[in-house]
Amino acid sequence: MVKPVSSDLLIAGGGLAGIVTALEALRAGKSVTIVDRDSPERFGGLALWAFGGMMLIDTPLQRRMRIADSPELALNDWLRFGELDPNDEWPVQWARYYVEHSRTEVHDWLANEGIKFMPAVNWVERGRFGDGNSVPRYHITWGTSRELVRCMVNALHEANTSGRLAIHHRHRMTALDHQAGEVCGAVAINEETGEEVRFEAPNVVLAMGGINGSHAECRANWPRHRPQPATMLNGAHPFADGKLHHWAKDHLGARITHAGEMWNxxxxxxxxxxxxxxxxxxxxxxxxxxxxxxxxxxxxxxxxxxxxxxxxxxxxxxxxxxxxxxxxxxxxxxxxxxxxxxxxxxxxxxxxxxxxxxxxxxxxxxxxxxxxxxxxxxxxxxxxxxxxxxxxxxxxxxxxxxxxxxxxxxxxxxxxxxxxxxxxxxxxxxxxxxxxxxxxxxxxxxxxxxxxxxxxxxxxxxxxxxxTRKSLGGLRTDLQSRVMDASGQPIRGLYCVGEAAGFGGGGSNGKRSLEGTFLPGCILTARAAARSITKGN
Missing domain, CATH: 3.90.700.10 (Succinate dehydrogenase/fumarate reductase flavoprotein, catalytic domain)
Structure with missing residues (x-):
């Protein structure tokens, strides 16, 4: 029997959220394994192809352009435009966390990593009746999101001292291993050889993206009261098929929430x-x-x-x-x-x-x-x-x-x-x-x-x-990016970040995004997961 691949942290998915989680864990001294279904040249997921717009609040660039913004103003816009239910605890908590930390945990952190923004802030999603962004917040990454991925991947390899990082490309994760209610690893298929590979880790992070890459899944979740076109194009990726979401729900009691909300x-x-x-x-x-x-x-x-x-x-x-x-x-x-x-x-x-x-x-x-x-x-x-x-x-x-x-x-x-x-x-x-x-x-x-x-x-x-593009819903998580079960308790050893988690809480954007909330949502949820794991929570 082939010996399992062991590490402190196992990450399913090599998109931006998975890369940032791995980077922060490596910097904290952990050993990390990334299992990614795509080829090495596509490492970075959809972020490799994205434009790179980010909704950021109260930044130096906004101040230079005399845009008076604040977390309070942004949260009001966010909750109103997204039509979030005030009783929907974790999406609202993540919305608040985003507006309060986008400056320090995204803008300033990226600046320290060498990322620059174009010298103008655009005004998107204003709302048909002024109910969207009340001020301009859309910052464009200089170099697009491809530069963001390049910087993150370079930082990842620089942090890989003593060979503590292993990346398994063209591997499809099919199931998680768990004992006594605690996740302890996963099973994947090497899609080049058909070989089954087992992974062991006390912490597993799901970072496999959303569900909108599968039109079957997309249509199954489409709200019945909303019109649905007979044909659509795919602006996501077929690998984002929701299968691991359902596995976690069916076998571990995880909750998939707001699956019908999409950013198409x-x-x-x-x-x-x-x-x-x-x-x-x-x-x-x-x-x-x-x-x-x-x-x-x-x-x-x-x-x-x-x-x-x-x-x-x-x-x-x-x-x-x-x-x-x-x-x-x-x-x-x-x-x-x-x-x-x-x-x-x-x-x-x-x-x-x-x-x-x-x-x-x-x-x-x-x-x-x-x-x-x-x-x-x-x-x-x-x-x-x-x-x-x-x-x-x-x-x-x-x-x-x-x-x-x-x-x-x-x-x-x-x-x-x-x-x-x-x-x-x-x-x-x-x-x-x-x-x-x-x-x-x-x-x-x-x-x-x-x-x-x-x-x-x-x-x-x-x-x-x-x-079709982004899933606004996903696996429900708390502010530590821990996956929650049906009773509201965290599933031990299991985390979820980025689009897989609905960018935090299983649907932090509600019905609408103020636009540019997705890359920062990946970064914020990933850094939260890494903090929780490295602190032993």
Whole structure:
């Protein structure tokens, strides 16, 4: 019989939460084993591909920009926007912990690790009625989240003195070992050889991500009272399938809470070079684009505009007759506003090319627009609306779009400008003007103008689908990241961090995120787990 692999700490998952847990444990003198299902080059999980935005409170950058923020203000925004139940103890406790410690345990800690932020704070998720972020809090990691992962992995190896770290790539954890109610190890399968491997450790940390990588799991948990699209894209990863969540629930009495709450994105399209079947890219929708249904009619009466309430956008998109929508815009809008979330398509930020970043910010991101025009068949371009309508129908193999309807949609919007700049009365134009009042957002948002403005073309239509991304629910944990059983007692030896724990407590964000709460949530829960383990709690 093969001898089990032994260490002080066993971690399931090599994403950001698992890496930070391992780093803190190594620095405290513990031996650590990480079991990760993915390949070595993808070590870092979804954080390796993420954009790197973080919601941080009362930072030096906010103060330099004269943004008056505080944990009290942030908590009020968080509880209101997320609609958290005040009696839901651990999610509320984690929300409070986040706002009170994001400055010291995330911002300052990362600064000490060499991470820098871009010199502006963006204002996202403002709420349709001002019920979201009451002030700008969205800090962007310089180098994207890929730089964050690089720094953390480098620190991990630097802390690995005396060979106290073992990483087992391409291993799938299938079960936990436990005796007398105490977790003491795990079983995994080496997916290259099919061999079963046993691991021993007095502490096991679940850091395997959420459940949204499995559409079957996603649909099973989807709230019945909310519309669900017939088809969706996958912006997570198939390995995030929820199987270990269910194993812990079925065999150890762990609680999975708020599994139906998800942070999906309303406007995605298939990755031109997919990493896995159904892989979707999430766009940052252009505020100035008209959001249309499958017939080319503007969705309303309240227009769909990004930056205010992503949760509501997803419900409106899911409620459409067909499982896709269209963004209608022109090249002028695309150059200034079109963006794709993530490290892969933000090369200037990812590669720290500040002069080129400024050039594209001021003159337009021609490389990205041209790239999508060449690579994606869902990014359609034509000099006329009639020609665009034909291409839209060809893509969907339908006759849904009538050219006259598309023309009427554009004409109705453009009529807002026929009597001058002060006499238009359109909710989308009002929202755009509100967004442009904040300097950093003004740089990425066009001044309102007719869609058919001479010289602004050609016209562009982007075929969009709802794209699954993050699980807001997960295994219930206390403030030490210990997994709780049905009676509210910690399961001895078992911890859970990051998305697997719903970013703390099994659902700290409630129904909505203020955006940028996920990377910090991974860091906060991971550091809490490591503290508890190293102190022997």
């Amino acid at each position: 994105y309303a406007a995605g399209f298939p990755h031109p070079y997919p990493h896995f079947p159904g892989h979707g890219l999430s766009t940052i929708p252009c505020k100035s684009a008209l959001w249309l249904n499958h017939r080319g009619e503007r969705i309303g009466p309240e227009p769909l505009v990004t930056g205010f309430d992503t949760h509501w956008l997803c419900q409106r998109v899911a409620d459409q007759e067909k499982p896709w929508t269209w963004h209608l815009l022109n090249r002028r809008i695309a150059l200034k506003e079109f963006a794709i979330s993530g490290a892969e398509h933000n090369a200037r930020i990812r590669d720290k090319q500040f002069p080129l970043f400024l050039k594209e910010l001021l003159l337009g991101n021609k490389p990205l627009v041209n790239q999508m025009q060449n690579e994606s068949r869902h990014f359609l371009v034509d000099d006329t609306l009639e020609g665009l309508a034909k291409k839209m129908n060809a893509l969907t193999c339908s006759l849904d779009i009538d050219a006259a309807t598309l023309q009427a949609t554009a004409d109705a919007f453009d009529a807002n400008f026929s009597k001058g700049d002060q006499l238009n009365n359109d909710a989308q134009i009002r929202m755009i003007r509100h967004a442009r009042q904040w300097g950093p957002d003004r740089l990425r948002t066009c001044k309102p103008a007719p869609l058919q403005k001479p010289g602004a073309g050609p016209f562009i239509a982007i075929h969009m689908q709802l794209t």
